[in-house]
Amino acid sequence: xxxVARDEALAQIEHLTSDLEQxxxxxxxxxxxxxxxxxxxxxxxxxxxxxxxxxxxxxxxxDVEHALGLLKNGTYGRCxxxxxxxxxxxxxxxPAGRTCICCAGRA
Numbered sequence: 001x002x003x004v005a006r007d008e009a010l011a012q013i014e015h016l017t018s019d020l021e022q023x024x025x026x027x028x029x030x031x032x033x034x035x036x037x038x039x040x041x042x043x044x045x046x047x048x049x050x051x052x053x054x055x056x057x058x059x060x061x062x063d064v065e066h067a068l069g070l071l072k073n074g075t076y077g078r079c080x081x082x083x084x085x086x087x088x089x090x091x092x093x094x095p096a097g098r099t100c101i102c103c104a105g106r107a
Contacts, residue, residue: 001092002064002068002071006064006065012057020050023050066098067096067097079100080098080099081100081106082100084100086099086101087100087101090104
């Protein structure tokens with residue numbers, strides 16, 4: 001599951017990076033003024049939205065890489081909060097999860 005999650009995050013990062021680069025290139029070749037153009041707010045919002053999705057995908061990749069490191073050292077599936085086991089259902093839903101459901105609920 002972790003390898004699949006890593007591959008999905010990498011693919012999403014690649015796709016979103018491409019989208020953001022295309023948006024930036026399109027805005028550079030345009031002489032539109034975002035501040036005074038009625039569509040400027042929409043364009044700026046779309047760029048911000050793609051940027052936020054890209055940041056989330058990068059965080060997800062970082063979390064998966066962390067979980068793969070835990071797997072290598074034999075501590076995968078242990079809660080970072082209480083050191084207890086993380087339930088199989090939680091790991092199935094969130095393979096890179098760092099806490100058990102109880103500790104996650106407290107946060």
